[in-house]
Amino acid sequence: MKIRDRVKELRRVRAGDLAPHPKNWRTHSRFQRDVLRGLLNEVGMAGALLARELPDGSLQLVDGHLRAETTPSMMVPVLVLDLDDAEAEKVLLTHDPLASLAGVDDTRLGALLGAVETESKAVGEMLAKLAREIESEEALPAPADVEITPSYQVVVEVDGEAQQREVYERMRAAGFRCRVLTL
Template sequence: MHIRDRVTELRRVRAGDLRPHPHNWRTHGPAQAEALRAVLAEVGYAGALLAREVEGGGLELIDGHLRAETTPDAIVPVLVVDLNDDEAEKVLLTHDPLGAMAGADRVTLGELVARCETQSDALRALLEGLTTQAVPDFVPPQEVAIPESYQVVIECADEPQQQQVYERMRSEGFKCRVASL
């Protein structure tokens, strides 16, 4: 599978100069905004916003709307991508939901939350909520039991011979499958 790199550059931009995407469907309540302000105050920006250049100039946000709204005068890191309208909407639709599909290793999560110190009540509430939310548990992949079987592969010169061998083996009571490689 060929995967294209759509990031053209990392640019530092005043957050208030970024245009919100007109179809941004995510909403952000007061608790989320307060927790974000706490993380930004205690840590700062540790990830880039995602935007694309639009006709007439300027950058249109695809991800990072709340961060931009929260710190409009800050110079923020922005990954600039070369997406068209349809592609930008596809990323807008899937970026957060894909991340939300991840499971959680509850033991590791609990240990990490216990080690994290904060002075913010909003951030503490967010962290405590992580350990009580209905987050799917991490389930390590299980080995698949493959029953023991004995098989013979017969290489044939062509399809008619394959058909002939198949019919002969079936007539002798063998369970057969036809495969072409």
């Protein structure tokens, strides 16, 4: 598989100069905004925003809208991507959901939760929520073994409702248990 590198450059740009993508579908709760502010205060900007350059030379966000809104007067790191409209929309649609597909190693997460300290109330609440989630998963009983009895069936495709009714009646008359299925 050949993978194209779509990153043109890393630029430092005033966040307020970045145009939000008009099709950005993400919303941000007050809690998420508070968590971000807490992390920016304790750690700082630890990731680049994603943007593409428009024909007029301006930059349009693809990812990082909340960070840009939160720090409008700050110079922020921006990965400038070489994307057309359709590709930008695809990244906008899939970037966050792709990350959310990752699994969780409860042991490692628990160790990190025990080691990381925060002064931010919002960050602390988010970490406590993570801890409750892994505790509730551990409390679930293991699924019981289920024994599935084999079932042997025949599906007959017919040309219409009349033929379906005829085949059904014939099979029932021959002593078979039948069900009618229309897809």
